[in-house]
Amino acid sequence: MIRLDSTAAGFAHAFDALVNDRREADADVSRDVAMIVGSVRREGDAALHAFTQKFDGHDLNDSGWRIERADCEAALAALDPELRAALELARDRITAYHEKQRPEDMAMTDAHGVRTGARWRAVDAAGLYVPGGRAAYPSSLLMNAIPAKVAGVERLVMVTPTPGGVVNPLVLAAAALVGIDEIWRVGGAQAVAALAYGTDRIRAVDVICGPGNAWVAEAKRQLYGVVGIDMVAGPSEIVVVADRDCDAEWIAADLLGQSEHDPTSQSILFTDDAGFADAVADAVDRAIGTLATAQVARAAWDANGAIIVVPTLDEAMPLVNRLAPEHLELAVADPQPLFDQVRHAGSVFLGRHTPEAVGDYVAGPNHVLPTGRRARFASGLSVLDFMKRTSFLSCDADGLAAIGPAAVTLATAEGLPAHALSVALRLGR
Amino acid sequence: MIRLDSTAAGFAHAFDALVNDRREADADVSRDVAMIVGSVRREGDAALHAFTQKFDGHDLNDSGWRIERADCEAALAALDPELRAALELARDRITAYHEKQRPEDMAMTDAHGVRTGARWRAVDAAGLYVPGGRAAYPSSLLMNAIPAKVAGVERLVMVTPTPGGVVNPLVLAAAALVGIDEIWRVGGAQAVAALAYGTDRIRAVDVICGPGNAWVAEAKRQLYGVVGIDMVAGPSEIVVVADRDCDAEWIAADLLGQSEHDPTSQSILFTDDAGFADAVADAVDRAIGTLATAQVARAAWDANGAIIVVPTLDEAMPLVNRLAPEHLELAVADPQPLFDQVRHAGSVFLGRHTPEAVGDYVAGPNHVLPTGRRARFASGLSVLDFMKRTSFLSCDADGLAAIGPAAVTLATAEGLPAHALSVALRLGR
Numbered sequence: 001m002i003r004l005d006s007t008a009a010g011f012a013h014a015f016d017a018l019v020n021d022r023r024e025a026d027a028d029v030s031r032d033v034a035m036i037v038g039s040v041r042r043e044g045d046a047a048l049h050a051f052t053q054k055f056d057g058h059d060l061n062d063s064g065w066r067i068e069r070a071d072c073e074a075a076l077a078a079l080d081p082e083l084r085a086a087l088e089l090a091r092d093r094i095t096a097y098h099e100k101q102r103p104e105d106m107a108m109t110d111a112h113g114v115r116t117g118a119r120w121r122a123v124d125a126a127g128l129y130v131p132g133g134r135a136a137y138p139s140s141l142l143m144n145a146i147p148a149k150v151a152g153v154e155r156l157v158m159v160t161p162t163p164g165g166v167v168n169p170l171v172l173a174a175a176a177l178v179g180i181d182e183i184w185r186v187g188g189a190q191a192v193a194a195l196a197y198g199t200d201r202i203r204a205v206d207v208i209c210g211p212g213n214a215w216v217a218e219a220k221r222q223l224y225g226v227v228g229i230d231m232v233a234g235p236s237e238i239v240v241v242a243d244r245d246c247d248a249e250w251i252a253a254d255l256l257g258q259s260e261h262d263p264t265s266q267s268i269l270f271t272d273d274a275g276f277a278d279a280v281a282d283a284v285d286r287a288i289g290t291l292a293t294a295q296v297a298r299a300a301w302d303a304n305g306a307i308i309v310v311p312t313l314d315e316a317m318p319l320v321n322r323l324a325p326e327h328l329e330l331a332v333a334d335p336q337p338l339f340d341q342v343r344h345a346g347s348v349f350l351g352r353h354t355p356e357a358v359g360d361y362v363a364g365p366n367h368v369l370p371t372g373r374r375a376r377f378a379s380g381l382s383v384l385d386f387m388k389r390t391s392f393l394s395c396d397a398d399g400l401a402a403i404g405p406a407a408v409t410l411a412t413a414e415g416l417p418a419h420a421l422s423v424a425l426r427l428g429r
Numbered sequence: 430m431i432r433l434d435s436t437a438a439g440f441a442h443a444f445d446a447l448v449n450d451r452r453e454a455d456a457d458v459s460r461d462v463a464m465i466v467g468s469v470r471r472e473g474d475a476a477l478h479a480f481t482q483k484f485d486g487h488d489l490n491d492s493g494w495r496i497e498r499a500d501c502e503a504a505l506a507a508l509d510p511e512l513r514a515a516l517e518l519a520r521d522r523i524t525a526y527h528e529k530q531r532p533e534d535m536a537m538t539d540a541h542g543v544r545t546g547a548r549w550r551a552v553d554a555a556g557l558y559v560p561g562g563r564a565a566y567p568s569s570l571l572m573n574a575i576p577a578k579v580a581g582v583e584r585l586v587m588v589t590p591t592p593g594g595v596v597n598p599l600v601l602a603a604a605a606l607v608g609i610d611e612i613w614r615v616g617g618a619q620a621v622a623a624l625a626y627g628t629d630r631i632r633a634v635d636v637i638c639g640p641g642n643a644w645v646a647e648a649k650r651q652l653y654g655v656v657g658i659d660m661v662a663g664p665s666e667i668v669v670v671a672d673r674d675c676d677a678e679w680i681a682a683d684l685l686g687q688s689e690h691d692p693t694s695q696s697i698l699f700t701d702d703a704g705f706a707d708a709v710a711d712a713v714d715r716a717i718g719t720l721a722t723a724q725v726a727r728a729a730w731d732a733n734g735a736i737i738v739v740p741t742l743d744e745a746m747p748l749v750n751r752l753a754p755e756h757l758e759l760a761v762a763d764p765q766p767l768f769d770q771v772r773h774a775g776s777v778f779l780g781r782h783t784p785e786a787v788g789d790y791v792a793g794p795n796h797v798l799p800t801g802r803r804a805r806f807a808s809g810l811s812v813l814d815f816m817k818r819t820s821f822l823s824c825d826a827d828g829l830a831a832i833g834p835a836a837v838t839l840a841t842a843e844g845l846p847a848h849a850l851s852v853a854l855r856l857g858r
Binding site (some may be wrong): 082083085086087089090093096097100101106108110114115116118121123124137138139170206207221224225227228231232247249250253254256257259260261287290291292293297335339342343344345346347348349350351352353354355356357358359360361362363364365366369370374375376377378379380382384388389390391392393394395396397399400403404405406407409410411413414415416417418419420421422423425426 | 547772786842851
């Protein structure tokens with residue numbers, strides 16, 4: 001953890017370092033992924049079989065390539081009732097929020113009778129990557145699948161590695177709850193390549209979403225354009241802006257909630273009170289030892305944590321915008337004036353009683369958010385990621401007579417005579 | 430040009446070949462671009478200077494790095510009045526269409542008083558790539574710049590190569606007309622890298638859009654994630670669905686309007702009348718020789734043109750959806766029933782008096798559209814490409830009491846104790 005004072009000499013330099021620290025994957029991953037993707041494109045299921053044997057340690061022909069719907073239904077039926085109720089609450093609230101994102105078609109007719117507009121349609125098929133092992137989160141499955149369902153995607157295909165052939169019952173239960181259509185026991189860059197190009201067994205999809213390790217993220221990046229992807233994901237981060245009237249233990253828990261995800265996660269506190277900064281630092285140290293995730297949380301906090309003292313919280317906001325954080329908590333009594341100053345953030349959590357974690361699970365907005373300063377240009381996952389817009393144009397003879405001559409002029413000036421001809425012929429020229 | 434009959438033996442195989450013919454850039458381009466991008470990232474302006482000397486044949490320190498606003502204003506003042514009026518009509522109609530795309534903020538409050546929503550903001554800066562030489566189209570500049578302006582982007586930066594130091598006055602005039610803030614005389618992959626990473630002279634932008642050759646397109650693809658990009662662009666294509674009541678010469682001109690862009694462009698006609706197919710093929714052959722663009726148009730038509738005869742036009746529509754074309758003309762008296770069957774297309778041109786070229790210039794909808802079957806998952810350029818959404822969440826103590834316990838349950842089940850703790854502390858547990 002580094003401790004900075006925005007009024008101290010050298011702050012600008014130290015803060016620049018924090019902003020530009022991308023914590024990204026290296027070139028080796030990129031080469032490995034290109035090799036894996038190429039193999040799957042050329043050899044299809046045979047490559048999937050070989051990579052799964054190598055990386056996940058099981059033979060797909062023995063363990064089975066698919067997880068059946070019946071297995072998911074059984075996992076759901078066997079679920080602890082409290083857990084099932086929590087998942088259902090999450091599903092219902094996430095659905096309600098995302099239903100408000102459905103885009104409206106547009107149509108307009110001008111004075112010449114020229115009709116223009118746009119029409120939205122869902123993609124035909126979406127692929128969901130669900131990590132295996134420690135990071136197999138049913139909440140992620142809900143957050144990725146529900147926007148696709150709300151968009152109206154007809155075929156939802158999940159891929160997930162099952163190291164040693166072992167499946168995660170909680171993930172299977174969530175798959176039953178949201179209505180996944182196919183589940184394949186493959187993971188890594190090879191699963192992403194299979195979804196993008198298709199194999200004999202797995203038909204190609206149009207959009208691939210979902211979290212994964214550096215190999216999965218790099219495979220999605222390399223295959224962007226062959227398919228649509230949700231986003232280029234990097235390590236996760238939170239910025240908390242808090243005044244001294246907050247409970248230091250609450251804020252410490254918020255910072256640790258980010259740190260416990262991964263050693264590359266980043267947690268940053270801005271506060272206007274040096275004493276409160278000390279109190280939070282102490283509370284983090286006390287809480288961290290009590291966590292089952294202490295090892296990861298401590299590694300992340302030590303390497304990437306920061307506490308920054310500013311003269312006033314207003315002065316923190318330009319710094320926050322430079323960080324363009326994935327998650328931003330404004331833990332003050334009246335957060336709106338600070339929120340009005342936010343230009344770049346994935347999701348904002350307003351007020352003292354809105355810990356980021358409640359948004360991770362049950363509030364409604366999506367928890368798949370732009371990381372690594374990408375909130376400067378990118379948005380969280382939404383229904384729009386599973387839809388596309390077709391524009392349209394309709395002229396009758398009168399409409400074309402009104403606007404066509406300008407098109408002929410411009411096409412001619414651009415040296416495109418067939419463009420000009422296609423309009424001029426219809427104008428009777 | 431290939432001629433197919435959808436009822437003939439071997440059609441499925443031949444059509445598959447047409448669908449899967451991606452006409453894409455090769456791996457050499459990818460390696461070259463990675464080298465250029467790396468150089469610009471490390472060496473900044475020195476790399477820009479060297480690459481411009483090498484590829485564009487002029488010394489930036491002699492010709493000047495920037496094109497000044499005054500030069501653009503002078504080009505606009507010197508413009509032929511008819512051309513200026515055509516550009517102004519285009520600007521006004523494109524602006525009117527894109528103003529309808531501005532997204533609305535969203536907010537909702539549930540029965541527990543939990544407030545959720547989303548807020549849209551423009552990106553801070555956008556970079557526009559404008560090709561030099563033959564493909565320097567003022568219409569493209571309008572189509573790329575206007576959505577950014579409508580979104581509210583404060584800094585619009587144009588990059589354009591000026592081979593031999595020569596500028597295109599029509600492009601400069603268009604830049605003045607839409608209000609570009611900075612213009613730099615650099616092009617190719619090196620210009621894209623400069624916009625993404627920034628150099629001493631050129632500050633980095635958040636989104637890069639605009640057409641370019643294979644190197645430019647590959648640079649954008651490689652830098653996706655460092656910045657936002659409009660799309661992965663490939664060769665352009667049109668599909669025309671026409672019955673025999675169309676004028677064969679009109680349809681031939683429409684097909685050639687696509688073919689004249691580039692030798693890799695593709696034009697495909699579906700018709701339900703073999704005699705009309707013959708007439709169009711003959712009309713293409715007659716018209717092609719009259720064009721100043723004959724060489725390019727003939728190369729494209731010979732290599733990538735197709736005429737496909739189907740028993741009925743309804744039967745063409747599933748085939749059209751498999752092609753997911755960038756442009757689709759439905760040249761029939763009543764196009765709506767066919768349009769209702771379109772699932773995947775960038776932009777659709779309805780009826781006999783709506784040549785695609787009128788949409789390229791003055792109708793209003795954007796002409797930057799997904800190519801190479803990407804209309805399955807991607808949309809044309811819009812105001813949304815220059816904006817991003819920040820979601821928000823606000824709970825008071827009562828709201829958190831209502832939904833927080835489910836978050837604690839799920840966080841605990843996922844093995845994330847600090848997540849659970851951050852909620853539980855606020856619940857007084």
